[in-house]
Amino acid sequence: xxxxxxxxxxxxxxxxxxxxxxxxxxxxxxxxxxxxxxxxxxxxxxxxxxxxxxxxxxxxxxxxxxxxxxxxxxxxxxxxxxxxxxxxxxxxxxxxxxxxxxxxxxxxxxxxxxxxxxxxxxxxxxxxxxxxxxxxxxxxxxxxxxxxxxxxxxxxxxxxxxxxxxxxxxxxxxxxxxxxxxxxxxxxxxxxxxxxxxxxxxxxxxxx
Ligand SMILES: C[S@@+](CC[C@H](N)C(=O)[O-])C[C@H]1O[C@@H](n2cnc3c(N)ncnc32)[C@H](O)[C@@H]1O
Numbered sequence: 788x789x790x791x792x793x794x795x796x797x798x799x800x801x802x803x804x805x806x807x808x809x810x811x812x813x814x815x816x817x818x819x820x821x822x823x824x825x826x827x828x829x830x831x832x833x834x835x836x837x838x839x840x841x842x843x844x845x846x847x848x849x850x851x852x853x854x855x856x857x858x859x860x861x862x863x864x865x866x867x868x869x870x871x872x873x874x875x876x877x878x879x880x881x882x883x884x885x886x887x888x889x890x891x892x893x894x895x896x897x898x899x900x901x902x903x904x905x906x907x908x909x910x911x912x913x914x915x916x917x918x919x920x921x922x923x924x925x926x927x928x929x930x931x932x933x934x935x936x937x938x939x940x941x942x943x944x945x946x947x948x949x950x951x952x953x954x955x956x957x958x959x960x961x962x963x964x965x966x967x968x969x970x971x972x973x974x975x976x977x978x979x980x981x982x983x984x985x986x987x988x989x990x991x992x993x994x995x
Contacts, residue, residue, distance in 0.1 A: 795910065795944060797859075797860055797861035797863070797864065798861045798862065798863045798864075800861075801841075801861055801863035801864050801867060802863055806840065806841070807975065807976070808976050809974065809976060809977070810840065810906055810974050811840070811841065811974060811975055811976075812843060812973060812974050812975055813843075813975055814843060815843045815844055815846060815847035815850075816843065816844055816847070816905055816936070816972075816973070817973070818936060818970060818972075818983055819844050819847050819848075819903060819905065819934070819936075820847055822934055823847060823848070823851040824851075826851075828851065828852045829848065829851045829852035829853030829854075829855075829901070830852040830879075831854075832852070832853050832854070832900040832901065833853065833854045833855070833856075833898065833899045833900050833901070834848045834853040834854070834855045834856075834899060834900065834901040834902070834903065835855070835856050835857075835858065835892075835894070835898075835899045835901070835902045835903070835926065836848060836855060836856070836857040836858070836903050836904075837858060837889050837902060837903065837904040837907050837908075837923075838858075838859055838860070838889065838904060838905075838906065838907025838908075839857030839858060839859050839864065839865075839868050839884065840859060840864050840867075840868065840906075841864060841867040841868050841871055842857055842867065842868025842869070842871040842872060842882070842884070843871065844903060844905055845857040845868060845871075845872070845882050845884075846871060846872060846875045846877050846882070848882070848901075848903065849872070849877035849878070849879050849880070849881075849882045850877045850878060850879070852878075852879050853879075853900075853901065854879075854880045855880075855882045855883075856882065856883045856884070856885065856894075856899075857882060857883070857884045857885075858884070858885050858886070858887040858889070858892070859884075859886065859887075860886070860887070860888055860889075861886070862886040865884045865885065865886045868882075868884050869884050872884075889907065889918075889919050889922060889923070890915055890918035890919060890922060891918070891922065892922045892923075892925070892926050894926045895926070896925055896926065897926070897927065897928040897929070897931075898926050898928075899926055899927055899928065899931060900927075900928055900931050900932070901931060901932050901933075901934070902923055902926070902927055902931070902932070902933040902934070903933075903934045904933070904934070904935050904936065904937070905936045905937075905972070906936065906937060906972070907937075908935055908937050908948070909937030909938045909945045909946060909947065909948060910944060910945070910946070911946065912946065916952075916956045917956060919956075920956045920957045920959075920960045920962070921960055923960075924957075924960035924961055924962065924988060927988045928988070929988055929989070929990075930987070930988065930989070931987070931988050932985055932986070932987055932988075933962065933985070933986040933987075933988070934983070934984075934985055934986075935948060935953075935982075935983070935984045935985075935986065936972060936981055936982070936983045936984075937972075937981060937982065938972070938979055938980070938981055938982075939967070939969060939980050939981055939982040940979070940980050945979075947982075948967060948981075948982040948984060949967070949982075950964070950967050953967070953984060953986070957986055960988075961988055961989060961990035962986040962987065962988055962989070963986065963987045963989045964984065964986050965984055965985040965986060965987070966984070967982040967983070967984045968982065968983045968984070969981070969982060970982075970983055
């Protein structure tokens, strides 16, 4: 698949350092750390950080004990994330990183117990969201969790996370959509009105 996901040139942003002006956070995100603290050790569990950027949340997952993989469409991001892990040296199995597209994930069925996404899904349009839901359902084990965090405002370049929008896309793929909880998604440069939502893969995807 070669079509870009969004209007943004992610590689250029990382090369220019634009991520520091928008979405970069110089530590793991507080809402992921809270989620992980509430869920106990990730030992013997696998996690995927979707659109991992420079890898701070990947580091949090590794620190919690998960065998974690970070993927990003941007190879520049993946290189920065690998560097981050070297610098932070989290305990447990070394995180793996891969340049990959969430719309066509290079992993087998039911490969992960937990999927996390901070700020990737909210950039995707309707067609890409359908592919996202299909692929996340495929790689998540039954009973597994997708933890989404994204904008709740409809302001360029974001497409908000709404209860109806998430139900439309994920229910047919066998997910149960939890409540959308308003919070402020913090970056080093700004604070974005956002929603956090836990989706559980409760059933196999519906056959077309
Ligand atoms: C706003 S950034 C957030 C990065 C990171 N999660 C964070 O919290 O700092 C969105 C990320 O999603 C990645 N991305 C966009 N479309 C993608 C796709 N189709 N597959 C995988 N990653 C994608 C971008 O390259 C970018 O790194």
